[in-house]
Amino acid sequence: MSGSTPRSTKGRIFSGIKPTGDLHLGNYIGALRNWVAMQKDYDCMFCVVDLHAITVWQDPKELLRATREVAAGMVASGIDPVENILFVQSHVAQHAELAWLFNCVARLGWLNRMTQFKDKAGKDREKASAGLYVYPALMAADILLYKGTHVPVGEDQKQHVELTRDIAQKFNNDFGVTLFPLPEPVIQGPGTRIMSLRDGTRKMSKSEPSEFACIYMTDTAEAIRDKIKRATTDPNLLPDSVAGLEGRAEATNLLSIYAALTDRTLEEVVAETKGQQFSQFKATLADTAVAVLGPINAEMKRLMADPAEIDRILKRGADKACDLAVPILKEIYDAVGFLPRT
Ligand code: AMP
Ligand code: TRP
Numbered sequence: 001m002s003g004s005t006p007r008s009t010k011g012r013i014f015s016g017i018k019p020t021g022d023l024h025l026g027n028y029i030g031a032l033r034n035w036v037a038m039q040k041d042y043d044c045m046f047c048v049v050d051l052h053a054i055t056v057w058q059d060p061k062e063l064l065r066a067t068r069e070v071a072a073g074m075v076a077s078g079i080d081p082v083e084n085i086l087f088v089q090s091h092v093a094q095h096a097e098l099a100w101l102f103n104c105v106a107r108l109g110w111l112n113r114m115t116q117f118k119d120k121a122g123k124d125r126e127k128a129s130a131g132l133y134v135y136p137a138l139m140a141a142d143i144l145l146y147k148g149t150h151v152p153v154g155e156d157q158k159q160h161v162e163l164t165r166d167i168a169q170k171f172n173n174d175f176g177v178t179l180f181p182l183p184e185p186v187i188q189g190p191g192t193r194i195m196s197l198r199d200g201t202r203k204m205s206k207s208e209p210s211e212f213a214c215i216y217m218t219d220t221a222e223a224i225r226d227k228i229k230r231a232t233t234d235p236n237l238l239p240d241s242v243a244g245l246e247g248r249a250e251a252t253n254l255l256s257i258y259a260a261l262t263d264r265t266l267e268e269v270v271a272e273t274k275g276q277q278f279s280q281f282k283a284t285l286a287d288t289a290v291a292v293l294g295p296i297n298a299e300m301k302r303l304m305a306d307p308a309e310i311d312r313i314l315k316r317g318a319d320k321a322c323d324l325a326v327p328i329l330k331e332i333y334d335a336v337g338f339l340p341r342t
Contacts, residue, residue: 011149013042014142014183016049016089019066020058021206023073025215028293029191029260030154036078038152038186044084045146045321046074048314051089051096052139055132056120068310069300073217075313076299085324087317089142094325098141099134101336105167105174106137114159140164144180145325152186155193156203161185175335191260197231200249218297221290228254228286233278240274242266251278258285261292 015035017027035046048070053063067088075081089095111117114136121128131138139160143151144167151161161183168180196202196213208214212230219227232250239245245252245266252266258281259269273281303310334340 010041011043011181012146013038013044013150013152013186014047014146014148015045015152016047016052016139016142017070017074018049018053019063019070020053020056021062021066023070023217024204024206025217025257025289025293026154026191026194026204027073028077028217028296029189029194029257031152032074032077032079033191033260034152034186034189035074038150039080039084042150044079045148046079046084046086047089047142047321048074048087049089049139049142051099052135055129055135068307069218069304071310071314072300072303073296075303075310076217076296081313081317085317085320086313087321088314091314091318092145092321092325094145094322094329095138095141098145098329098332099138101332102137102140102144102167102171103134105171106134106140106163110163110166111136114163116156116159136160136163137167140167143183144168145328146321147179147181147328148183149181150186151183152188155187158185158187171335177335179331179335189260190256190264190266194257194260195249195253197227197253199232200253215289215293217293218300219293220297221294224289224293225286228282228289231282233282238273238276238278238281239270242270245270254278254281254285258288261288 013035015031017023017031035044038044048067050063050067071086071088074086079086111133117128117133117135120132140163143164151164153161162185165182168182172178172180194204196204196208197215198208198210198213202208204214206214212227215224215227231254233254234248234250236248238251238255239248245255255266255269255273258273259266262269
C-alpha cells in the first residue's frame with residue numbers, strides 16, 4: 001500500500017455514508033464519532049457510497065455536491081485522510097463487479113427479509129428500483145472486497161451486516177475456500193439510533209418532513225439552539241434513574257444525544273440531570289451540541305471552499321483502495337473459476 005503504514009492491529013474497518021443530502025446528528029453520533037474513536041486501532045477504509053445513493057433518485061448536481069460534502073464532513077469530524085483510506089465508491093469499479101457476484105450468492109429469501117427495503121420501497125413496491133432491492137449485496141461487496149473485519153454503523157444497518165456475514169459464509173462454503181472473514185457489526189455507545197427531535201418514535205433522517213426534526217452538521221449555532229429548544233418533550237421532570245425513562249422516548253433521545261456528545265453513558269448523564277426541568281437540560285444540551293458541532297461546521301465550510309483539496313484527498317484514497325481491491329478480486333475470480341485474462 002502506498003503512503004502510510006497500515007495499523008492493522010485489531011482488524012480492518014470498512015464503513016460508508018450515502019451522499020444523499022446533508023449529514024445530520026444521527027450520522028455524526030451513530031457513525032462518524034465512533035469512526036474517529038476507532039481509527040487509531042484499526043486499518044480503516046471510509047467510503048462515500050454514491051452507488052448506494054442512486055438506489056433512489058438523486059439530482060445529479062446535488063449528488064456531486066453532497067459527495068464532496070460527506071467527504072468534507074468525515075475529515076472535519078476528525079478522520080485522518082492520510083492515515084486512513086477515504087474514498088468515493090464509484091472510483092473503485094471493483095465494488096460493482098463484486099456486487100454482481102454477490103447477487104448470485106445472496107438468496108431471494110434473504111433479501112426479502114430486509115426491513116430497510118420494506119421501509120424504503122413503501123406501499124408501491126413495484127415502482128422501487130431493482131438496485132434498492134439488491135442494495136445489501138453491494139454493501140457486502142464494499143466490506144468483503146477488502147476482507148473487512150469490523151463494520152461500525154448505526155443500529156439500522158445491523159441486518160445488512162448480518163447478511164454480509166451470510167454471503168461471506170455461503171461463498172466460502174460453496175467454493176471450499178476460507179477467503180472471506182465474517183465481519184462483525186460494531187454498534188456501540190448511547191446513540192446507536194438517534195430519533196427525530198419532533199417525534200421520539202421516528203429515526204432522525206434526511207427525509208424527515210419537519211425542518212426542526214433533524215440537526216444538520218451544516219446548521220448554524222442559532223439553528224441548533226432553536227431546534228433543541230423546540231424539541232418535543234413530556235410534562236415530567238427528568239428521571240433519577242435509567243429505568244425512569246421507560247415509555248419516555250423523547251427524554252431518552254435527548255439524554256442519549258447528551259451522553260454521546262460528552263462520551264458518557266446514559267447512567268452518568270441521568271445522574272447529572274435528575275430532577276431538572278427540560279428547559280434547564282435543553283440549555284445545557286444546546287451548549288454542548290454547539291461546542292461539538294461548531295468547529296466541525298467551520299472546518300466543513302473551509303474544506304468545501306477548496307474542492308480541489310477534497311478531490312486530491314479522494315483521489316489518493318481511491319488509488320490506495322484500488323491497490324488493495326485488485327488482488328483480492330483476482331483471488332475471488334480464481335475461486336469462482338473465471339478464466340484469467342492473459
Ligand atoms: P446513511 O446516511 O443512511 O448513509 O447512514 C450512514 C451511517 O449513519 C450509518 O452507519 C447509519 O447507521 C448511521 N445513521 C444514520 N441515521 C442514524 C440515526 N438516526 N441514528 C444513528 N445512526 C444513524
Ligand atoms: N448501507 C449503509 C447506510 O445506508 C451505507 C453503507 C454502504 C455501508 N456500504 C457500507 C455501511 C459498508 C457500512 C459498510 O447507511
